[in-house]
Amino acid sequence: MAPALAPALALLQQRFVLGIVLLATAGTVVSQEVQAENVTVVEGGTAEISCHLHQYDGSIVVIQNPVRQTLFFNGTRALKDTRFQLVEFTQKVVKIHLSDAKLEDEGGYFCQLYTEDTHHQIATLTVIVPPDNPLVEVKEQAVEGGEIELTCISPRTRPAATLRWYRDRKELKGFTSKQENGKTFSITNSIRFSVDRKDDRDIVTCEASHPALKGQKKQTQYELDVQFSPTANIQPSQSLVREGDELNLKCEVTGNPRPTEIIWTRLNDSLPERAQIQGDVLSFPSLSLQDNGTYSCQVSNKHGRSSDQYVLVVYDPGAIIEAQTQVPYAVIGGILALLVFLVICILIVMVWCSVRQKGSYLTHEASGLDEHGEAREAFLNGGENHKRKEEFFI
Template sequence: ARRFQWPLLLVWAAAAGTGSAQGVQTENVTVAEGGVAEITCRLHQYDGSIVVLQNPARQTLFFNGTRALKDERFQLEEFSPRRVRIKLSDARLDDEGGYFCQLYTEDTHHQIATLTVLVAPENPIVEGREQAVEGGEVELSCVVPRSRPPAVLRWYRDRKELRGVDSRQENGKVWSVASTVRFQVDRKDDGGIVTCEAQNAALPPGHSKQTQYVLDVQYSPTARIHASQAVVREGDTLVLTCAVTGNPRPGQIRWSRGNESLPERAEAVAETLTLPGLTSLDNGTYTCEAGNKHGQARAPYVLVVYDPGAVVEAQTSVPYAIVGGILALLVFLIICVLVGMVWCSVRQKGSYLTHEASGLDEQGEAREAFLNGGDGHKRKEEFFI
C-alpha cells in the first residue's frame, strides 16, 4: 500500500462520478492528543454500493460496516444510507493525516477527511541557573519540551508580568519551547513566588499550565536580643533570647559578657541564655553573635540588677511627696482667699465715706435754700435731711 501525507487544513468538499449524481462529502477534524475524534462521511443518493473507509496508511478500517483492521480504538458509530461515522479514541500523533471515504459505483467517488492532532503543553519545568544572593541578579529558565502548536510562555511575579526571552525548536511534529528571565533580588525577596505559564490551542479556552518557583535568596544574618522581663531585681531569673535571621541560617550562636566570662550559674543553650538567682555582680553587657558565609551579626544587652529595698523605698516616697504638694496648694489657696476678703472690705469702707461727705454738701445747700426761701423769683424747695 502506498503512504500519503496530507495537509493539516482542509475544507468541505464533494466528489461525483462522470456518469452518476452520487457523491461523498467529508469534513476536517481537530483533536487534542489523547482525546476522542469523530470522522464522518456523508453519502448522497446512496444505492447500496460498497463503502470503504481507510486510514492515512491506506489500510481499510471498515468495509461496508464490517471491521477490517484490528484496532479497537476505531469504533463504527453509525452506518446508514446517508452517513457513515466512526470514532477514534486516545488519538495519537501517528493517527494524524487524511482518512479516505470511498464509494464504489460505476465510477469511484472518494473524499478525504484530514485529522489534525494537537499536543497540549505539560506543566512547565522551571529552574534557576545559579544561586541568588542579596544585591545580585537571578536567572530563571522555563521549558516546555512538547507542544503543538508551540506553547506561548509568560512570566509573573507578584501578579506583575515579566518580560522573558523566548526560543523554540521543532522536533518532528512537536515543538520544544523555552524562556529565560532575569531580575535583581534583595533579602525581602526570599520565599517569593515566580510563576511560568504555558498556553496553546490544545488547551480549553481560558486554561493554562503553570509552575511556581520559590525564590531562595541568600543574605547575611541579623541578630536581636529579647529579655523575658523589663525590670530585673536581685534573686530573679532572666531569660535572654537571641532572634537570628539569615540565609543560610547560622548554625551556631555564641554568648559572651564584655571582657568577663559568663556567670557560673548561666546556662547557654542555642539561642537562649538563662541567668538564675541574679545579683548585682551579674551586671554587664551580654552579647550574642551569629554568622554565615555572607557575614556576621552581633546584638548587645545591658543588664542592670536592682536592689529590691531601694526600689521599695523609691516607690513608697512617691505618696508623701504627693500629699505634701496637695497641702501646700491648699495653704496657698487659703492665703489668696484671705487677701481677697481684706481687699474687698477696704474698698467698701472707702466708698461709704465718700457718699457720706457728698450727703453733707447737699444738706448745707438745703439749709441755705430754706433761709433764703423768699429771695428772688425762686420757688421754695423742700429737702429731706
C-alpha cells in the same frame, strides 16, 4: 491479502460489472456523492471521523487511514487496530471513533464510495498536544546584591505554547525561544533580575497558555531562594529586672543559610555558672548583682557574621519599685503642666479680645459727642442763617 477480504473484493467486482451493464443498457448514471469533515483532537482524546453519504443505494463504502490502509470495508473491520470503532453505518452517514489519538494518527482519512464512478473525500485529522505544568530551572544560586536567572520550559507542545512570567500579579518581560522536535515544539522563557534579602521566599509564577486548554492556564510557582549574611538581635523577656528575678535573653537570628550555631559571651568576663544556654536563649533562673555585665550573641554563615550586645543591670527590689513609681508621676506632671499652659493661653486671648472691643466702643462714643457738639454750635448760631440751620438738622 487477508482471507477475510476475498468475499468483499469479489462483491466489489460484481458491483463494478453490474455498473457497467447498467450503463450500457440504460445509458444513464445515478450520481452519488460523499462528504467528509476535518477533525481536531487533543492527544490522548477521542476523534470522531464522519463520512456523509448522499443518494446512497447500497454501494460499497471504504474508509482508509492516511497511509491508505483500509480500516472498514462496508462496515467490516479490515485493520486490526481496536482503537478504531465503527459506531454508525446508515444510508446517510458512516461514523468511526478513534480513541487514544496519537501524533502518528494525524493525516487525511479517505471516505470512498465505489459505484460505476468512484467518489471520495478526505477528512483531515489534526492532533494537538497541550502543555504540561511548565518546568522552572535556576541557573545559579542567588546571593544578596546579585542577579538571578530563571528559565521556564514547556518541553512538548503542538502548536507552540505561550509562556509568561508573573510576580505580584505583574508580568515580567522575558526572552522566549522555540525549538522544533519533530511534530512538537519545546518552548523556553528566561528572565533575569536583581535580588536583595527582602526578595527571599517571594513567589514568581510561570504560566503556560495553549488553544487546547480552552482558556485555562497551566502554572508553576517558584519560591525565590536568596542567600544573605546573618543578623543578630537580643530580645530580653523583661526590661527591668531585680535580684531574684528570672530573665531570658533570646538571640533572634536571620540569614540564608540560617546560622546553626549561636555563641554567647560576656564582655571581659565569663558567663555566670547559673546561666543556661538552650539554643538561641540564654537563661538566668535567679538573677544576682554579680550577673551585671554586657552580654553578646554572635552568629555567622558563609556570607558573613553578626553580633548584638545587651547590658544587664540588676536592681535591688527597692530601687526597682522606686523606678517604677516615678514614671507615672512624671507623666501626670507633664499632663498637668500642659493643661495649665492651655488655660493661661485661653485667658490671654479672652483679655485681649475684651480690651479690643472696649476700645472700639469708646472710639464710637467720642465720635458721637463730636457730632452733637457741632449740632449744638449750629443751633446757637442759628440766628445768623436760619436756612443753614434747617438744612443741617435735615
